[in-house]
Amino acid sequence: MFYGGEPLLNPDVVKHAVSYIRKNDTNGVCKITMFTNATVITREMAEFLANNDVFVIVSMDGPAEIHDQMRCYANGQGGFEDTAKGYDTCKDAGCRLGISMVLGRHNIPELKEAVEYLINRFEPIDLGFSTLHLHQHGDNPAFVDIRLLTEEMIDTFRFIREKGVYAEHLFRRIRPFVEQQLRLKDCPSCGGKFLVTPDKSIGFCEAFLGTGHYYYPLESFDLSNEGYNEWKGISPVRREECLRCPSIAICGGGCPYDAWVQHGSINSLDTIRCQQSNILLEWLIWDLFDQIKGEIKEPLDIVIPEPAQRQRIYSNVNTTDEKLPLNSYSKYGEGA
Numbered sequence: 202m203f204y205g206g207e208p209l210l211n212p213d214v215v216k217h218a219v220s221y222i223r224k225n226d227t228n229g230v231c232k233i234t235m236f237t238n239a240t241v242i243t244r245e246m247a248e249f250l251a252n253n254d255v256f257v258i259v260s261m262d263g264p265a266e267i268h269d270q271m272r273c274y275a276n277g278q279g280g281f282e283d284t285a286k287g288y289d290t291c292k293d294a295g296c297r298l299g300i301s302m303v304l305g306r307h308n309i310p311e312l313k314e315a316v317e318y319l320i321n322r323f324e325p326i327d328l329g330f331s332t333l334h335l336h337q338h339g340d341n342p343a344f345v346d347i348r349l350l351t352e353e354m355i356d357t358f359r360f361i362r363e364k365g366v367y368a369e370h371l372f373r374r375i376r377p378f379v380e381q382q383l384r385l386k387d388c389p390s391c392g393g394k395f396l397v398t399p400d401k402s403i404g405f406c407e408a409f410l411g412t413g414h415y416y417y418p419l420e421s422f423d424l425s426n427e428g429y430n431e432w433k434g435i436s437p438v439r440r441e442e443c444l445r446c447p448s449i450a451i452c453g454g455g456c457p458y459d460a461w462v463q464h465g466s467i468n469s470l471d472t473i474r475c476q477q478s479n480i481l482l483e484w485l486i487w488d489l490f491d492q493i494k495g496e497i498k499e500p501l502d503i504v505i506p507e508p509a510q511r512q513r514i515y516s517n518v519n520t521t522d523e524k525l526p527l528n529s530y531s532k533y534g535e536g537a
């Protein structure tokens with residue numbers, strides 16, 4: 202995954218790295234995804250990305266009047282127009298494209314309308330819904346109430362599942378519930394992801410960049426690294442306070458960075474995502490009931506839903522489509 206900041210501010214490094222991967226990945230196992238705001242993308246770069254099967258995920262938060270509230274240039278001018286142009290350039294060049302949204306006070310409570318616009322205008326095959334992370338020092342002014350945010354996500358999901366659009370982040374909770382698989386980790390940073398920075402450090406989570414924690418010199422790093430093993434060990438099944446929680450099978454333990462900001466340890470509870478997981482679990486149970494209630498004959502019947510009945514929660518979304526981005530990333534820690 203290439204992300205920044207904005208990876209395309211250094212197109213030569215992107216080209217070099219992508220070419221290197223494609224040349225050396227003789228078995229074709231590497232999937233490359235790039236997060237970009239698409240404002241500086243050229244036709245030549247778009248063709249390069251398409252030819253090298255790089256999945257392009259463009260950051261967009263809604264139509265211009267929403268997007269430009271948060272995503273603007275240093276002079277305050279909104280970036281939507283350039284982002285939309287860059288998206289269209291990639292589409293014309295044949296790139297596979299998704300959209301990544303960050304949810305905050307600019308697009309909540311009208312998330313569904315914003316998503317409807319993005320789907321109709323851009324036709325992405327994947328949508329990401331990122332919940333904002335906490336600020337290490339002071340409040341994040343864009344934060345909205347987590348219950349309101351999660352209910353908006355659910356309402357929006359009801360709409361996008363009919364459209365067949367995959368929603369990364371939400372499926373990390375939905376899929377374990379539907380497939381009856383335990384999700385042991387929420388984020389691949391817990392043992393499945395390495396992050397390499399331009400100054401030759403290695404770490405696991407981008408939010409820790411600049412904090413002075415959990416980054417190590419690349420040349421002396423190996424898998425016996427203490428920090429790596431601390432991250433790798435994070436899982437709700439290892440926490441006493443999680444063992445009686447109804448969401449333990451779907452939550453994966455939340456975000457270690459936000460847990461660290463809230464409670465000073467990456468192994469603490471991320472209480473924001475705990476609340477979110479519990480709201481989602483309750484909705485999943487009621488949604489499943491709604492999907493099958495027509496087949497329940499007696500009011501006092503005990504019903505154990507079959508896999509096909511559970512999968513009705515997906516509606517028109519094909520969750521096994523290998524062309525979706527971040528497929529293995531999204532499933533990290535799932536199915537154990």
Ligand code: SF4
Nearest residue numbers: 443446449452454475
């Ligand atoms: S939702 Fe919170 S309390 Fe429940 S299992 Fe997950 S991390 Fe633990």
Ligand code: SF4
Nearest residue numbers: 388406408456457458
């Ligand atoms: S720990 Fe949290 S902030 Fe860090 S990569 Fe994972 S989800 Fe993102």
